[in-house]
Amino acid sequence: MDVQKQESQSNEQPPNKSKSNDNRRDDYWIGFDLGGTKMLAALLDAKLRVVERKRRKTKGHEGLDVGLKRIVATIESVLKEADVEPERLRGIGVGCPGPLDLKKGVIREAPNLGWVDAPVKEYLEDAFHCPVVVANDVDAGVFGEHALGAARGSHCTVGVFPGTGIGGGCVYQDRILQGKNSSCFEVGHIQVAPDGPLCGCGQQGCLESVASRLAIAAAAATAVFRGQAPHLREIAGTDVAEIRSGALAAAIEAGDDVIENIVSSAAEKIGVAVASLVHLVAPDTVVLGGGLVEAMPDLIVKTVRATARKRVLPSYKDTFKVVAAKLGDDATALGAASWARQLLCD
Amino acid sequence: MDVQKQESQSNEQPPNKSKSNDNRRDDYWIGFDLGGTKMLAALLDAKLRVVERKRRKTKGHEGLDVGLKRIVATIESVLKEADVEPERLRGIGVGCPGPLDLKKGVIREAPNLGWVDAPVKEYLEDAFHCPVVVANDVDAGVFGEHALGAARGSHCTVGVFPGTGIGGGCVYQDRILQGKNSSCFEVGHIQVAPDGPLCGCGQQGCLESVASRLAIAAAAATAVFRGQAPHLREIAGTDVAEIRSGALAAAIEAGDDVIENIVSSAAEKIGVAVASLVHLVAPDTVVLGGGLVEAMPDLIVKTVRATARKRVLPSYKDTFKVVAAKLGDDATALGAASWARQLLCD
Numbered sequence: 001m002d003v004q005k006q007e008s009q010s011n012e013q014p015p016n017k018s019k020s021n022d023n024r025r026d027d028y029w030i031g032f033d034l035g036g037t038k039m040l041a042a043l044l045d046a047k048l049r050v051v052e053r054k055r056r057k058t059k060g061h062e063g064l065d066v067g068l069k070r071i072v073a074t075i076e077s078v079l080k081e082a083d084v085e086p087e088r089l090r091g092i093g094v095g096c097p098g099p100l101d102l103k104k105g106v107i108r109e110a111p112n113l114g115w116v117d118a119p120v121k122e123y124l125e126d127a128f129h130c131p132v133v134v135a136n137d138v139d140a141g142v143f144g145e146h147a148l149g150a151a152r153g154s155h156c157t158v159g160v161f162p163g164t165g166i167g168g169g170c171v172y173q174d175r176i177l178q179g180k181n182s183s184c185f186e187v188g189h190i191q192v193a194p195d196g197p198l199c200g201c202g203q204q205g206c207l208e209s210v211a212s213r214l215a216i217a218a219a220a221a222t223a224v225f226r227g228q229a230p231h232l233r234e235i236a237g238t239d240v241a242e243i244r245s246g247a248l249a250a251a252i253e254a255g256d257d258v259i260e261n262i263v264s265s266a267a268e269k270i271g272v273a274v275a276s277l278v279h280l281v282a283p284d285t286v287v288l289g290g291g292l293v294e295a296m297p298d299l300i301v302k303t304v305r306a307t308a309r310k311r312v313l314p315s316y317k318d319t320f321k322v323v324a325a326k327l328g329d330d331a332t333a334l335g336a337a338s339w340a341r342q343l344l345c346d
Numbered sequence: 347m348d349v350q351k352q353e354s355q356s357n358e359q360p361p362n363k364s365k366s367n368d369n370r371r372d373d374y375w376i377g378f379d380l381g382g383t384k385m386l387a388a389l390l391d392a393k394l395r396v397v398e399r400k401r402r403k404t405k406g407h408e409g410l411d412v413g414l415k416r417i418v419a420t421i422e423s424v425l426k427e428a429d430v431e432p433e434r435l436r437g438i439g440v441g442c443p444g445p446l447d448l449k450k451g452v453i454r455e456a457p458n459l460g461w462v463d464a465p466v467k468e469y470l471e472d473a474f475h476c477p478v479v480v481a482n483d484v485d486a487g488v489f490g491e492h493a494l495g496a497a498r499g500s501h502c503t504v505g506v507f508p509g510t511g512i513g514g515g516c517v518y519q520d521r522i523l524q525g526k527n528s529s530c531f532e533v534g535h536i537q538v539a540p541d542g543p544l545c546g547c548g549q550q551g552c553l554e555s556v557a558s559r560l561a562i563a564a565a566a567a568t569a570v571f572r573g574q575a576p577h578l579r580e581i582a583g584t585d586v587a588e589i590r591s592g593a594l595a596a597a598i599e600a601g602d603d604v605i606e607n608i609v610s611s612a613a614e615k616i617g618v619a620v621a622s623l624v625h626l627v628a629p630d631t632v633v634l635g636g637g638l639v640e641a642m643p644d645l646i647v648k649t650v651r652a653t654a655r656k657r658v659l660p661s662y663k664d665t666f667k668v669v670a671a672k673l674g675d676d677a678t679a680l681g682a683a684s685w686a687r688q689l690l691c692d
Contacts, residue, residue, distance in 0.1 A: 099661045108661075155526045170626075177518070179628030179665065180501045189659055190622035193540060201659055276536035280516075280626065282525030313535055313547055315445045315454075319525065 027090040030075055030128075031337030033137065033329075034058065034096050034120075036112030039071065041078040042333040046090075048148060048341070050330070054078035060113030067115065072127045092132045093340030094120055095140030095332035102181050105134035133340035136183030137332045139176045141325075142169030142287065144335025147342075149326040151285040158283040159325070160187055160270060160304075161290040165200065166208040170281055176339060177281075188212065192273055207273050211266040213292045217243035219262045220251075229256040245295035252296065260299070267300045271307025278312050278320055289325030297324040373436040376421055376474075377683030379483065379675075380404065380442050380466075382458030385417065387424040388679040392436075394494060394687070396676070400424035406459030413461065418473045438478045439686030440466055441486030441678035448527050451480035479686035482529030483678045485522045487671075488515030488633065490681025493688075495672040497631040504629040505671070506533055506616060506650075507636040511546065512554040516627055522685060523627075534558065538619055553619050557612040559638045563589035565608045566597075575602040591641035598642065606645070613646045617653025624658050624666055635671030643670040 027046040033039065035058060043052040056074050060067055071094075079086055096118075098110035105121020107113075124132040135143070142151075142159030151157040154171070161167040168187025170177040177185060188208035189201055196205025197215070209215060217240040223229045224238045232251035236242040252260045274286055286308070293300050305322035327334055373392040379385065381404060389398040402420050406413055417440075425432055442464075444456035451467020453459075470478040481489070488497075488505030497503040500517070507513040514533025516523040523531060534554035535547055542551025543561070555561060563586040569575045570584045578597035582588040598606045620632055632654070639646050651668035673680055 168626075172518070172523070177627065180630060182628065182661070182665075184626060184628035186625040186659065189625045191538070191618050191657070194538070194618070203657060272537050272540070276622075277626075279532040279535045280514075280530060280623075281523065282528065282530035284526060311537070311549060313532065315528070319528075 029337040030092040031333035032094040033332035041074045043078045044337045052082035064115045068123045089130045091340045093336030095137035095336040138167035139169040140335035141331035143339045144331040145287045146171040147338040150323045154285040156283040157285045159287045163290045211269040223258045228258045231256045245291040249295040267303035268307045271304040274308040275311035286322045375683040376438040377679035378440040379678035387420045389424045398428035414469045435476045437686045439682030441483035441682040484513035485515040486681035487677035489685045490677040491633045492517040493684040496669045500631040502629040503631045505633045509636045557615040569604045574604045577602045591637040595641040613649035614653045617650040620654040621657035632668045
């Protein structure tokens, strides 16, 4: 590795530059999104503008050691393409799945990757000789929208990201709202239907059991099977694995009203949950993101907004807006970098 | 008023004492609980120990002007009884009902008092020439438990207080979790039953519509009417206004099993809501308080604890405790004083 000497090299910086870290004009940051199938390294300059991106398959099944090396190689590769020396890195932020030990920067368990006790922070600090901050991937995404995207300048941002499950995050007074040493704001597992369907977590009636893309796909597959959604039948058939956001959007566009009703009904449930979140943490901005929202932003954002506004106490009615996320697939990487910068520089 | 000169007098303090406010050994604080029926002024010393208390009826119906004067007179009276000059007050914290303008310290509307736009902060600052901090009464109570009661040293405290409604509050990293300029954490109005009973707020299935003392009393009155609760019939009859916490506890003690089932069932619903709160803000301590909990602490705390532990994701199971509040009727006044001290001294 060509970065082993970074620490001693950076000590050779002129004193006027090393005095205040914020004065270094050549600071760079890495934001890293460690996803179940893909990883993304983004190189950002001191003003958090993206200089370069590098995407690779995660290949978690190849094991933890190989995986950590792939992360390092991906970061090295993005640095190389941008012609930035590793010693110019001020810090690295990594958005990770699974329950985390935030202080140690360890992924305690990532079922999608098959990893247990992955020492992300320690490994990357050894490799790049700069501070590494680990955050939950959804939290990082919400922080990204707060710092650089759809929720800039907000006092309190709540993010809700429906996908296979429903992820959530909250940025309160410019900080990610976190537990003592772990992430929280598990919006997908608040109970919204006491006698609702079984959730992946083993409980009944969690929000994600009735309103995730997977829940929508299951209802849509049923409609296809019943012959109520001819367009979706052509596009995706009755296999829930094939009924992805794009297929749902295309079927609605083609005229499958029942699919529109299914998506609206899920969005209403998210809207009721958003109303509860408004009552609890009083966000001024609620950001909706993820593939489902990207495929049908108008339908979902409008339905969630209208339902939430109808469901809150009168004094909360005009206190929040509901908007679509802006950063797309970059959100977690950019958010992780911004969060690292905030923790390390503020 | 005998405090007009306070400001100039305090300027005559020796310089070594006025330099840091924390060094003044003679600092006193007023914590004030402005309730719908009673008001309580507590005088606290610099270590937040209660020196003196004074309780009066609020008599909100006599109007705002009379009410503000009663607040001042109650504070003057507690100072007088303790023989403490008003100029030794460092600050006043007031726990108030209703939607508040936190910055201006105004009660925007207090239906129980019949007051609109009550300038509490300005009025008391004019009267006592010291800083006044206004907070929501439940928030102040939860802060009191966090600072001086059942949740000392907690990273994140969630308080749930079932009464006529269900109040809630959250202290996150030693600060009351608040909206931009208003209180939040309206636990009573998160939806727990999509097709549940009509709530006082006009919506359906809010937590307080199924689990407040009023909801319990309604179910209990029905049981009495049906002849299923002979002891409660003797104690309180079928009038929901008479079926208060003490009556419920006495009926259970005397053997009305159906009443115990009704209370347990409500506590289970609170437990499910607590699980959602744990998923969202990851409290390490959940404090249950109010008259209902005080009358039946074992039954309610145990049921809420067991239900919440059963309902959370495995990684949250051992991250929180559920305990009964310790400060009783003092919570709001003591919390308001502690909160004022924290905001003014930290």
